[in-house]
């Protein structure tokens with residue numbers, strides 16, 4: 001398998017769970033401490049040596065592309081004010097990766113969003129990272145998948161164990177563990193009822209795929225919620241040509257879920273030594289008043 005240099009990051013959804021915050025601001029631009037959600041996702045891709053990012057966007061999301069471009073006016077202001085550290089931070093974001101984008105004109109689901117990027121991917125294997133799923137730990141989550149995909153020469157999907165009461169929110173796999181944390185996928189099912197779930201291994205926002213997935217996506221009929229589900233195409237691909245799954249290590253936050261979004265904010269703020277003490281004091285006082 002060729003090296004993975006491109007990633008598709010779908011960011012075209014409506015973000016209805018996060019309303020009213022997302023009425024005019026994309027969910028992917030909401031801040032987690034001092035950076036927008038999407039910057040953490042792109043940083044993970046960059047750490048895994050991915051060079052080209054393809055955003056699948058809609059008409060209201062151009063601010064996401066702008067975030068990864070130069071802002072010469074702002075840079076001039078920071079330069080003249082001698083704010084060299086902030087200047088370096090702002091420039092670094094523009095220099096992280098190459099950005100391309102494609103419009104998803106109708107929000108027909110994650111599978112459809114991936115299909116929209118077909119012409120930009122062409123012949124090479126590629127990664128998919130869901131734009132509101134944050135993963136943290138030592139080795140970047142997408143890097144863990146790339147390693148297995150290169151070794152096995154097969155598409156790989158990222159999974160994490162979730163409690164049984166949450167399986168109905170995810171695509172769940174049935175897999176044979178061939179080595180610790182690495183599975184050969186037998187089948188998968190989208191949002192199963194608890195009693196029908198084949199395992200607790202949920203598909204969570206990281207994939208390494210080959211371009212034949214587009215042929216499977218072409219044939220998918222709208223499934224759960226009237227959307228073109230990526231899981232349906234993955235299921236067909238796993239049956240036909242095989243697929244691996246990797247139980248990713250590290251932590252995960254779904255930025256579209258308020259409890260997880262707020263926990264991620266506190267987690268990252270606590271990593272900042274300058275803020276940590278003051279934040280803990282404020283939280284302690286606040287909890288005492290509850």
Ligand code: UTP
Pocket residue numbers: 010011012013014015016017018027028056104106107108109110112113130131132256
């Ligand atoms: P989600 O289902 O979490 O996002 O999709 P959503 O649809 O924006 O949010 P809710 O459920 O209404 O709150 C996961 C990712 O896939 C993108 C979203 O932008 C998000 O980053 N997505 C989803 C698309 O690009 N297109 C779609 O049609 C659906």
